[in-house]
Amino acid sequence: MSVKFVTFAKLNKRTSKSKMRALHTTILHTTIILALIHTATIAAPARVAINPPKESLQQDGDILKVYTISNREDSLLLRQKCTDFTPDELSSAEFAHFAEMMIKTVTHPSQDGVGIAGPQVGLSKRVVAVQRFDKEGQPFIVYPNISIVAYRGDLVPGPEGCLSVPECRGEVLRYRDIDIEYTSPQTLERVRENVKGFTAVIFQHEVDHLEGILYTDRAVWWARPEAWYIGGGVTAAPGKPNAAENLRAGASASEQAIATWPAADYLYFISTEVASSTDGNGNKSLRAALTPQERVYIDAEMKYAEKNLCGENFRFISPYYHQYTFEAFSGRTKEDTLKFLAVKEEVTKEAIEAFRYYMKHLNNGRQFVLAGFSQGAQLSIEIVKAMREEELSKMAAAYIIGYRLTAEDLSHPNIKAAEDETSRGVCISFNSALSEKGIWEMTSGGAATCINPLNWHRDTTAAVLEYNGLKGKVRVDTKNNVLIVEIDKSPFHKWMEEHPLFGKAGMDKECLHHWDLLFYTESLKKNAAKRAYVK
Numbered sequence: 347m348s349v350k351f352v353t354f355a356k357l358n359k360r361t362s363k364s365k366m367r368a369l370h371t372t373i374l375h376t377t378i379i380l381a382l383i384h385t386a387t388i389a390a391p392a393r394v395a396i397n398p399p400k401e402s403l404q405q406d407g408d409i410l411k412v413y414t415i416s417n418r419e420d421s422l423l424l425r426q427k428c429t430d431f432t433p434d435e436l437s438s439a440e441f442a443h444f445a446e447m448m449i450k451t452v453t454h455p456s457q458d459g460v461g462i463a464g465p466q467v468g469l470s471k472r473v474v475a476v477q478r479f480d481k482e483g484q485p486f487i488v489y490p491n492i493s494i495v496a497y498r499g500d501l502v503p504g505p506e507g508c509l510s511v512p513e514c515r516g517e518v519l520r521y522r523d524i525d526i527e528y529t530s531p532q533t534l535e536r537v538r539e540n541v542k543g544f545t546a547v548i549f550q551h552e553v554d555h556l557e558g559i560l561y562t563d564r565a566v567w568w569a570r571p572e573a574w575y576i577g578g579g580v581t582a583a584p585g586k587p588n589a590a591e592n593l594r595a596g597a598s599a600s601e602q603a604i605a606t607w608p609a610a611d612y613l614y615f616i617s618t619e620v621a622s623s624t625d626g627n628g629n630k631s632l633r634a635a636l637t638p639q640e641r642v643y644i645d646a647e648m649k650y651a652e653k654n655l656c657g658e659n660f661r662f663i664s665p666y667y668h669q670y671t672f673e674a675f676s677g678r679t680k681e682d683t684l685k686f687l688a689v690k691e692e693v694t695k696e697a698i699e700a701f702r703y704y705m706k707h708l709n710n711g712r713q714f715v716l717a718g719f720s721q722g723a724q725l726s727i728e729i730v731k732a733m734r735e736e737e738l739s740k741m742a743a744a745y746i747i748g749y750r751l752t753a754e755d756l757s758h759p760n761i762k763a764a765e766d767e768t769s770r771g772v773c774i775s776f777n778s779a780l781s782e783k784g785i786w787e788m789t790s791g792g793a794a795t796c797i798n799p800l801n802w803h804r805d806t807t808a809a810v811l812e813y814n815g816l817k818g819k820v821r822v823d824t825k826n827n828v829l830i831v832e833i834d835k836s837p838f839h840k841w842m843e844e845h846p847l848f849g850k851a852g853m854d855k856e857c858l859h860h861w862d863l864l865f866y867t868e869s870l871k872k873n874a875a876k877r878a879y880v881k
């Protein structure tokens with residue numbers, strides 16, 4: 347474990363004075379170990395080389411080289427399973443020297459960890475060195491042939507870092523009460539010991555190393571870097587140096603506001619990008635496994651939304667959530683529907699967890715725009731409902747793109763339907779169709795509100811739509827609360843004919859669900875900045 351761990355878990359309690367004491371007792375303890383080792387060496391029959399040979403142990407100054415995942419070959423060694431020492435090996439001078447070097451390495455100022463395992467210094471043997479925060483003087487002790495033989499109580503989350511995973515930390519669930527078993531290098535007998543609290547966490551982290559497991563494998567999903575797409579935009583955004591200087595002469599009120607307000611985030615939940623998925627065992631799964639191929643589709647939508655909805659006015663953030671697949675909701679039987687509803691509930695729970703993680707670790711007190719398309723829009727509604735008052739107060743608006751708000755949704759105190767172009771804290775919901783026939787039960791059936799994202803009217807006032815050389819008109823159908831698009835229908839009918847899968851899922855060829863994300867981007871982009879930055 348790394349210094350960051352100590353920083354987060356211990357710094358409050360540990361003054362620099364007590365840190366000095368800890369360091370001092372460490373040195374003291376090393377001396378004691380050496381004394382014991384010296385006796386053991388004399389008693390040992392003959393010098394026995396530790397197998398595998400010492401070539402993997404590399405000196406780095408006067409300590410051992412620490413293997414990290416940044417290097418491919420190091421990585422492979424870190425993933426190997428370790429073997430026990432033989433009694434001869436444990437009695438050898440090599441082991442004594444190795445144990446001494448392990449402690450020297452983990453306590454070295456360049457490392458400053460609270461624990462280290464054999465593979466981290468290049469030895470695939472079951473051995474760890476752990477700082478015993480639960481013992482007087484907090485000594486480092488080396489434990490060969492160690493296993494954890496009992497776990498008690500609940501799994502509790504806590505922050506972790508690792509000397510082998512530089513510049514990273516994550517939240518991991520661990521037990522706080524365990525039993526360890528190891529071989530005493532002095533008596534060569536098995537010793538069982540109960541360990542509690544933070545020290546128990548260190549043992550679990552270090553013993554994982556002996557199985558080739560890194561804490562990042564166990565880190566809660568949202569705490570992992572691969573769980574988030576964080577965009578690189580924000581070039582002219584507020585908070586950026588020279589944002590005000592970049593303003594052109596005669597800038598609008600909203601441009602001026604953008605330059606002077608603190609930056610806000612654009613938190614985006616993607617739509618159903620995964621048609622069908624299988625889990626790690628090759629079994630059909632109704633939820634995305636986030637395989638590299640699935641991530642290609644997901645990334646494409648994230649990048650599209652970053653460019654076309656978020657633009658440069660916000661910091662773009664999007665979670666890789668384990669979405670339900672297209673297959674999950676396109677089933678036809680009652681049993682299929684029940685399965686889907688169960689999966690939908692799990693996905694909703696995960697999306698709310700993503701939002702909570704974002705607020706706690708990524709938001710940094712900024713205001714934000716929430717947006718989602720289709721499945722992502724459905725999840726966004728549930729996220730708004732789950733928001734606490736202070737979270738809701740930071741939300742400039744929620745864009746529920748291609749998904750309905752029902753009367754039931756609107757009865758929730760957190761859900762306020764947008765009625766104009768500028769109000770904050772509101773939900774903007776719309777679904778497009780060529781005619782009433784294009785209402786898709788899945789996304790737009792039962793809508794209780796709708797706003798025209800081109801002119802921000804809720805009545806039948808038409809707005810001009812221009813899209814890819816096509817020209818049309820968009821108005822709200824106030825009876826069904828959908829957007830009716832008057833446009834040359836042929837290209838859209840043709841597209842639906844070419845994609846019969848959607849027809850099978852109940853979508854009529856008059857449905858413009860896909861174009862909800864395409865038709866209105868310019869207007870939505872401007873509107874988000876207006877709601878976020880203009881008081």
Ligand SMILES: [Zn+2]
Pocket residue numbers: 347507508509510551552555
């Ligand atoms: Zn580690």
